[in-house]
Amino acid sequence: MIDFGRRTLWARLGPVSLRLDVRSLAVCAVLAALSLSVALVALASGDFRLSVSEVVSAVLDRQSFAHTIVVDWRMPRVLAALVFGAALGVSGAIFQSLTRNPLASPDIIGFSTGAYTGALLVMVLAGGSYLRVAGGALAGGLATAALVYLLAYRRGVQGFRLIIVGIAVAATLNSFNTWLMLTADLEVAMAAATWGIGSLNDTGWAQAGLGGVVIGVLLLVAVPLARPLRQLELGDDAARARGVAVEPARLALVALGVALTAAVSAAAGPIVFVALAAGQISRRLTRTAGVALAPAAFLGALMLCACDYVAQHVLPTPLPVGVVTVVLGGGYLIWLLIHESRRRL
Template sequence: MSIGVTSRSGPTRLRSTGGAPGGRVDFGRRVLVLRRWRIAVRLEWRSVIVCGALAVAVACMAVLALMTGSYQLSPGQVVSALVGGETGLVHDIVVEWRLPRVVAALVFGAALGVSGAVFQSMLRNPLADPGIIGFSQGSYTGALIVILVINGSYVQLIGGALLGGMATAIAVYVLAYRRGVQGFRLIIVGIGVSAMLDSLNTWLILKADLEQAIAAAAWGAGSLNGVSWDQVAIGGVCIAVLLLLAAMSSRPMRQMELGDDTAVSQGVRVSPARLGMVVVGVALTAVVTAASGPIAFISLVAPQIGRRLVRTAGITLAPTALVGALLCLAADYLAQHVAPTPLPVGIITVMLGGGYLGYLLFTEARRRL
């Protein structure tokens, strides 16, 4: 394995211990190049540092969430319980009661962030959020039908949410198609479809039995209260596979940010790549919606914050996933321990994300003037 570094001041020769020839490469920014056999990975130093800082922030936030509650714990007790050094009440509080919620917030936040990154890169628009363009509402509709009609299991909820999200994606795509699909037209159509689905979801809740309606309404606000280890395990496996597929699609995503013609000229099969991205993005949203209900605005905010932190022209997945995890965990902490009364996490994300959406619309309007 060989390691090389290049910088703005001038490239340095890459020295190889594995037989690979050295060369002079200038990537314009300080980068770390890792070589193993015939595989070379180029990592920008700023991205590495930002991801490291975000990972530390996520770990600190997770420990704080595990410490805080009606039974206060010290950081030492939390760490000891996580590594198996505590038994009895402290172990039960940390591992059995609080840890599933924290892990769910981290995994679901990362999934929502990557889902937003997929759609924003594919449509080349910072407003391309699955919640805004209706895909989250479609997943919510599918999950509501499973809950209210057949009272299905969590796996059936995932299936219903996925089918609802994919059906919505197809409908929005068909309605927005006019000699191709433009990002702005798809967003406008998606907003209209989202409003229609909101009305349908309200009608389904009003027609349900009182107990089911109350449970569905509370779940629809986006809450991690009922998340168990079984849901975290099933959802985590599904999300891990989907994140791997998203990472495999990162190169076509970057090329499509430059436009379809440019992507085609660089060997990207645009239509299959776009279809695969839609499936991955909707599936990530559906898995989260099936477990916790629709958690809004994380998929809108996380990609843009991650891009600004690493200062790249396009959206990168690793910082986006870490920002999404941090935002979801912080919002859940605020909802449970800072608000006057415990709230669903979706209410906090709507409050924070709504302000960011207003800022984003204002800056986009100024840019077009």
């Protein structure tokens, strides 16, 4: 048995064997438990207050008024926060691993900026309903991501070139977005800014259900890709030597990361910072060398769910959840950085 310097568990089921890191497992379990508790509290809170046991009975009792409130009104938003958070965490972890850069997030391939451009165009020029804005965001984001990948492709996509092309395209679109904001009426511009920072205010079962199914499928796809992702962290040559088909694996991972962000952006706007912070915070909690997918997913879910609770119930005026994610997520990352250095003294 190999000593990895960390306590590990082994699981064997016929031909499949798994090596599980004890600390990572514990972190995931704690994060999942925390997410569930926050979700329960969120279901119970609001103008119509319930206790946790009342929430459970309300879910079971289909006739009651509380059932309508909990299941029809509150649950889609809470579920959306959990699922969208997990999706953002995973996509951030994928991009940070692929580029081996702690600053990388799906933004570097221009997706979020492109989605914002698409949504802005719909809002400013056409004046859009929810569905039209979502469509515009999806189209803009996917087109931008494809453009960045194609421009960076030259007998393979190398991480450094992807970053530089991403910077260039995103900067151009950012400028275009700023210009659109300057030309728009103040009201439209403010609505666009609210969308651009990400909000779960309009989330009903339609968005939560569709988004949830799409993201669920994508997360399942992520499971077999986690292993090639680890190998790619060692560098292209080392990964190739260990039997990874480098370019197809990288394309699949980029596509997966973009698709996850796309699903969230279309439903709730580009919720910023979760993707960047989830990977870095979970890495520090699990104390692993690289950014792992599962802890990032759980942390993303917890982060978005807790932040949405704060945005909805704690603040004096309800704000878009994106505002809270950056403040709380950023604050926690700062605390971790300080704490980390104290420990190592």
